[in-house]
Every structure is written in C-alpha cells, then in structure tokens.
Amino acid sequence: MSAPTTEPGLRERKKAATRQALHEAAMRLALEHGPERVTVEAIADEAGVSRRTFSNYFANKEEALLHGHAVRTRMLLDQVRRRPAAEPAWAALTAAVAEFYGELGDLDPEWVTQSRLVRRHPSLAAAQAQTFAAMERELAAEVAVRLGQADPVGVRAQLIAAVFLATLRVSLNVWLERPTERAYRDLVRDALAESGRGFA
Template identity: 75%
Template sequence: MTAPTTEPAGEPGLRERKKAATRQALHEAAVRLALELGPDRLTVEAIADRTGVSRRTFSNYFANKEDALFHGDRTRTRLLIEKVRARPAAETPWAALSAAAADFYGQLGDLNPEWVTQTRLLRRHPSLAAAQAQTFAVMERELSAEVAARLGSAADPLGVRPKLLAAVFLASLRVSLTVWLEHPTESAYADVARRVLAEAGRGFE
C-alpha cells in the first residue's frame, strides 16, 4: 500500500520545493556571475559549476543564460498577476493594478537586494536590454489578459485598452525603480511606485 501523503492540500510537495530551490539557486548564481564577469562572458557552464549541477540539469530549468538571469522578474510578475486577479471585480482595471502593486510592495518591504543588483547590472550593460524586453513582452500579454477579462470585449474588440493599460503599468514600475535607485535614501520604493502609478493612471480612471 502507498503511504498517505502528509503534504497539506494546495501546497507544493518536497520534490517541487527542491526544484524551486534549484531554479532559484541557478538564477542567483547567474546574477552574481554576471556582476563578476560581465554578461558577455557569462556562460551556462559557469552558472552550472557555481551552483554545483550539471549542464544538463541547468537545461532542465532554463533555456539559456538570459532565461536564468530574468527568472526573478517572471516570478515577481506571476505574484503580482495573482494579486491583480484577486482584486474585487467592481474595481476599475487601473485601480486593481495599482492596489495590487501597493499590496505586493507592501508585503515585500525592503526591495530584494538581488532585484536591485540585477537592475543596476542592466543599467550598466545595455546589451541585456533585448533579453529583458522579451521578458517584459510576456508580462504585458499576461497582464493585458487580466485587464481584458475585467473590461470585456464588447466595447473594445481590438483589445487596445487592455494592452495600453498593461504597457503603461509596467513602464510605470520601471520608472519607479529607476527614480528610486537615483534617490534611494529619500523615500521607500513603495512610496515612489504609488506616486508614479497615480500620475500615470490619471487618464485611466
């Protein structure tokens, strides 16, 4: 007989947690090595060696070094989308996006040092911009789908407004981080993001 599982319903099992830990370790190693070596000299082999896994194991988690570098962005976006999805249906899309961001960054507290490090790395190495743009394109599509579900398609069959809201929202978060990195001691990132989102959302309420 198979022993009954002791994992609570809805929570990941031991195997899933180990896989998530390995994926996170590869991502963190990629960021650290990109800082040490520069993105151009970063290799999949170096990331695998630093993490203590094989090249084949790396390939089970990420398609390439850029994929590993931007794993954190994708993870944060999924969490943010979950918060958008959980907002009350009566809220306007921009209100739901802004409230979800406030909740997300409020729970986050101080910005993850790895996130800040990655952002500063990107600012020093524009060659990574193309890979980041692909990552943000996926984020925009997912956020746009959430906004479209709130708006419905009758009034906007081409889906212009959902795409616009998603693009402006993500651009606002990037601007917020850029401003905060330039003045990190003057205010908390969450406060900067709240102000930028309020400015950007004037035409969407």
C-alpha cells in the same frame, strides 16, 4: 497512503531549490566577472549540476540571471488576479502594486542589484524586455476581462497594460538614480496616480 500527496510537493520544492541555486550561481559569477564573461557551463559548475540540468531549467544565462525578476513578475500578476472582479481595471492594478510592495516591505537588495546589473548590460536589458512583453500580454488579458464589452477590440486593455508597466519601469529607473530621496513604493504610488488619470 500519504506518499502520493506529499511526493509532488517535495518534487516541486526540489525543482524550485535547483532553479534558485542556478540563479544565485549566475548572479555571483556575473557580479564577479560581468555577465558577458559568464557561460552556461560556468553557472552549472558553480551550482554543482550538469550542463543538461541547467538546460532543464533555463534556456540561456540571461534567463538564469533574470529569474528573480520573473518570480517578482509572477507574484505581481497573481496579486492582480486576486483583486475583486468588479474593481475597475486601473484601480485593481494600483491596489495590487500597493499590496505587493506593502507585503514585501523594504526593497530586496538582490532585486536592486539585479536591476542595476540590467541597466549596465544591453544583453540583459533585451532579455528583460521579453519578460515585460510577456507580462504585458497577460496583464492585457486580465484587464480585458474586467473591461468586457466596453472594450470590444481590446485596444484599451492593451493601452492600460502598457502604460502600467511603463510606469513601473520608469519609476524604478528614477529611483535607481536617486535612491535616497524617496521610498520606492511612494514614488510608484504617485507615478501610477499621475499616469492613470486617463483610465480612472
């Protein structure tokens, strides 16, 4: 009687494991050879799966390489959605970031490596921009719910989402250039306080 409830969980775990294995294979190859020299076939071979299996999980090698960023993005969006419904939009975003990095503790070395890789390779930067664009749309929708009738055409919601993500992106770039000067989460906290003055 328990099989119907446990099987979907097992299936999802297997899919997640395969997706993670492909991502890790892509990262290993990219760090060794450079992203431009990595092929989908090479990633599939490295992970021990078929080319067709790769296509079931990722549309291209860039998506496989940026999987870690996509996971973090989803985690942050979920954190925002868990904030109290009555909390002002910018306060909710700022608190979500504080909780997000507070739970993670030190920055994940893999994420730092991915971020540096993106900065060095235009094709990855372009793919990451698409991820940010999708996240911006989802954030704007979440903010719009909080603003309600105060933002009838949605301009303020889109501005808040865009400024918020730009602040995170700029903070990361600054930190990557001088990682020993300040803790990343402290840099993000102060940057959000500065950029959010107009949305308080």
